[in-house]
Amino acid sequence: MTRRWLFGLITFALTVGLASAQSLDSGNAELRAIARGISAARIRADIHHLVGFGTRSSLSDPSGANGRGVGAARDWIAAQFRADRRADGGRLQVRLDAFTQPPGPRVPQATTMSDVIAVLPGTDPNDHRIFVVGGHYDSRASNILDPTVAAPGANDDGSGTSVVLECARVLSQYRFPATIEFIAFEGEEQGLDGSRHAAQEAKQAGQEIVAMLNNDIVGGDNTPGHANTDRLRVFSEGVSPAIDAAGLRRLAATGGEDDSPSREIARFASALAASYLPDFHVVLEYRRDRYLRGGDHISFNDAGYPAVRFTDFFENYNHQHQTVRVANGVQYGDLPQFTTPSYTADVARVNALALAALALAPPAPAHAYFLPRLETGTSLRWDAVPGAVAYRILLRPTAAPQWTERRTVHGTQAHLDESKDNYFIGIAAVGAGGLESPPTLPSLPPFRRRPAAPAAH
Ligand SMILES: [Zn+2]
Known part of the structure; x- marks a missing residue:
């Protein structure tokens, strides 16, 4: 399967609604019992x-x-x-x-x-x-x-x-x-x-x-x-x-x-x-x-x-x-x-x-990267986390104080329709109980860590 194909599939999965939550799930019974205690x-x-x-x-x-x-x-x-x-x-x-x-x-x-x-x-x-x-x-x-x-x-x-x-x-x-x-x-x-x-x-x-x-x-x-x-x-x-x-x-x-x-x-x-x-x-x-x-x-x-x-x-x-x-x-x-x-x-x-x-929750991914390509959407990948059963992509418009969207994905890469110009994006690891880690924010990949010189336009 080509990489383009793979990203297409993941995009489709995201579009058809693999969990798009505005806030954290409150369904963890252990957490509810702790609060009551x-x-x-x-x-x-x-x-x-x-x-x-x-x-x-x-x-x-x-x-x-x-x-x-x-x-x-x-x-x-x-x-x-x-x-x-x-x-x-x-x-x-x-x-x-x-x-x-x-x-x-x-x-x-x-x-x-x-x-x-x-x-x-x-x-x-x-x-x-x-x-x-x-x-x-x-x-x-x-x-x-x-x-x-x-x-x-x-x-x-x-x-x-x-x-x-x-x-x-x-x-x-x-x-x-x-x-x-x-x-x-x-x-x-x-x-x-x-x-x-x-x-x-x-x-x-x-x-x-x-x-x-x-x-x-x-x-x-x-x-x-x-x-x-x-x-x-x-x-x-x-x-x-x-x-x-x-x-x-x-x-x-x-x-x-x-x-x-x-x-x-x-x-x-x-x-x-x-x-x-x-x-x-x-x-x-x-x-x-x-x-x-x-x-x-x-x-x-x-x-x-x-x-x-x-x-x-x-x-x-x-x-x-x-x-x-x-x-x-x-x-x-x-x-x-x-x-x-x-x-x-x-x-x-x-x-x-x-x-x-x-x-x-499992630890946050140790590293997450934007794939270095000029695109209107955003392609990213991250390190697998032992114990994670899924990952959650967090998004917020750059001027928003709090994450506004959460999308659960499987695997260690994804493509989003949203541009990384307009959103801050984080990757959290999700454990078996559905609880997520704090997010890791992607950087440029290790082979190109220094930001490229800004283009003229
Ligand atoms: Zn004091």
Whole structure:
């Protein structure tokens, strides 16, 4: 069969309607059960418990004695993970990763800090992918250097910590081929210290982190008029600061500045939420974080890993980083009465769905290529993925924020009537359960990687 013939056949198959879906299929029973398993009552209890440590300033009492301070919070979080381990038959691996943070502007003297980590090992020994969900358990008051005053940190970031705990409780009851890590970071407020330590350790160990989901300020602040009910923001970087000059030239020549691996993870989570949680909207934000602000995902971005941040749609700065007080009749402070546990439960569902869908799906194709020919349509091919039963071609007009079309195909090449001039195109691998990987975006084939000089017309 000639290649032209083959492409003709594939085109025909596509035209007659081999699945053309606008959104992700919501038919996976395991994912639906995982979403149902998330409990707002447990999240409420976790946030109150974390607030009960008085302060979780990274400069507060590290001993864990007396039930107050960051050490007591650390030990309680580890105890929650250990309870999950007992419930799952001993699979969840729990550890403290202690490190010494040297003195700096927000750390007056060398300070031992600890990330609390639970690892749910993948069941496939050949699958080295790791998916991380994180939040920071430290808190702060107005004066970042004062660990003596109350710093309840209900929303920032008791809420994110509760998301991590709830995801561990629910997901540890399931089996995934890939590994999922649950991390409560210390030292975020002092300068992303715990996450930087974790990301650098992962990088040095050569770990294959495919996605890191950071939850910071996901408590659903309930300020009247700006109450968080049904919208969650997901921030993702466009162009990595680590991109080299050749990479920048490639972006300038062919586009793709809105298709970083981090942004594909954000799109993936948003599309999944649209299918499984139709009343809860994950709003794509095309920024690394809020304007001039930061969080623990940046430590992973800086280490070269795809990472995104989930945050309340509406923030109230009277309730963040503020010493608890009443001034001119206004209550300041990050208190639990300003949070909405049912909202945080939906945030936990978004995280758990994304982690499960990613860890159950096969990896994305390692490479995908446009065939180098001048044509009105688009011919492409990609590397076969072990475990994939099909592939899904994702399309979106170049100015559209989200994938608008999905077509299931078999084999490792396809021809589309649409022009790659007018669409961004991605290739995802589909597993036996129907779940798809994040997409790989095709580039020019390896024997012609450098973009050709633009033609005169
Ligand atoms: Zn925070």
